Amino acid sequence: xxxxxxxxxxxxxxxxxxxxxxxxxxxxxxxxxxxxxxxxxxxxxxxxxxxxxxxxxxxxxxxxxxxxxxxxxxxxxxxxxxxxxxxxxxxxxxxxxxxxxxxxxxxxxxxxx
Amino acid sequence: xxxxxxxxxxxxxxxxxxxxxxxxxxxxxxxxxxxxxxxxxxxxxxxxxxxxxxxxxxxxxxxxxxxxxxxxxxxxxxxxxxxxxxxxxxxxxxxxxxxxxxxxxxxxxxxxx
Numbered sequence: 001x002x003x004x005x006x007x008x009x010x011x012x013x014x015x016x017x018x019x020x021x022x023x024x025x026x027x028x029x030x031x032x033x034x035x036x037x038x039x040x041x042x043x044x045x046x047x048x049x050x051x052x053x054x055x056x057x058x059x060x061x062x063x064x065x066x067x068x069x070x071x072x073x074x075x076x077x078x079x080x081x082x083x084x085x086x087x088x089x090x091x092x093x094x095x096x097x098x099x100x101x102x103x104x105x106x107x108x109x110x111x112x113x
Numbered sequence: 114x115x116x117x118x119x120x121x122x123x124x125x126x127x128x129x130x131x132x133x134x135x136x137x138x139x140x141x142x143x144x145x146x147x148x149x150x151x152x153x154x155x156x157x158x159x160x161x162x163x164x165x166x167x168x169x170x171x172x173x174x175x176x177x178x179x180x181x182x183x184x185x186x187x188x189x190x191x192x193x194x195x196x197x198x199x200x201x202x203x204x205x206x207x208x209x210x211x212x213x214x215x216x217x218x219x220x221x222x223x224x225x226x
Contacts, residue, residue, distance in 0.1 A: 032213060043117075043203055043217040044156075051213055090156065100146050100169060101205075101215055105155035 002027040002093050006104035013081055014112050021076040021107045023065075023091030033074040034092040034101065035065055044090065050074065061085075086111045115139070117206050117218035125224045126194050134189040134221045138206030144168075145187040146207075146215060147179060151200040159202075162187055163209055194225045 007022040025031065032051050036044040048059040055067040065076045074091060088108050092101040118137045126132050138145050147159040158171040162181035170177075176192040185206075191198055201222050205215040 034214075036217075043219040044205075045217070046214055049213065100158045100161050100171075101156075102158065103148075103156040105153075 002031060002095065002102045004091050004093055004102055004104035006089075006091055006107050008107050009105065010108045010110065012110045012112060015083055016080045018079050019077065019081050019085075019109065021089050021091075021109065023074045023076065023104060025072050025074065025091070025093045027072075027093060027095065029095050031093045031095055033065075033067060034094075035059075035063070035074070035076050036090045036092060036103075038088045038090065038106075040087070047076075047089070081109070081111045083111050083113060085109060117204055117216050119202075119204050119218035119221050121221060122219070123222045123224070125226060127226055128194055128196060130194050132191045132194060132198075132223055134191075134202050134204075134223070136187045136189070136204030136206075136218060138185050138187070138204075139216055141208065142206035142216075143185050143209045144207045144215075145181055145185065146205040147187070147189050148203045148205070149173075149200045150203055150220070151197070156203065160189065191223070196225050199223060199225045 003026045005024045013019045034049045035047040037047045048057045050067045058064045063078045088106045090106045091104040094101045120135045144163040148156040161169040165181050179189040181187045201220045203220045205217045207215045
């Protein structure tokens with residue numbers, strides 16, 4: 001079975017400051033890794049994913065995440081956050097193949113002006 | 114292309130009643146997943162349907178059930194509602210083969226009073 005741990009439930013950060021949201025996973029098989037974002041009163045949107053190849057993946061709005069197999073981590077980073085990045089962020093894993101995602105409990109990012 | 118649609122948006126029920134939630138997947142998607150997002154608990158996997166069959170279920174009691182119709186839409190039924198069933202219920206869909214991403218609907222907010 002797979003599990004995901006998001007180490008921080010809440011992360012406050014000032015606008016234009018860098019941020020890192022941490023995610024560690026546990027799995028006995030190879031997995032796909034995902035970050036989803038949930039804005040207030042909305043569903044989840046895919047932010048970025050790691051399937052294979054380059055361990056650094058990027059999103060169109062400046063976020064990036066790096067897959068670290070030895071540390072079983074997939075931390076999400078952004079060098080300079082905006083007010084509009086305020087949301088809840090979920091890390092998720094799934095074994096390779098068509099199976100349900102396993103989510104972490106989420107990290108609430110609050111960007112302060 | 115229409116995204117995943119869920120209805121109703123909000124639902125208020127009293128304890129002991131039954132609730133029915135509906136989900137229409139993206140055209141061409143055959144897999145439907147249901148998740149419960151209760152306050153502070155992240156997303157908990159409920160049910161997975163594919164090609165009309167239940168493929169997997171999470172650690173929820175039998176009063177949580179559902180089905181998938183021939184057009185791949187799905188229903189989630191919750192019987193004998195309890196106060197702790199109050200949550201956002203999210204539906205997601207994906208392609209059956211070669212799937213690497215699940216697309217989420219906006220959710221149904223169920224409130225049990």
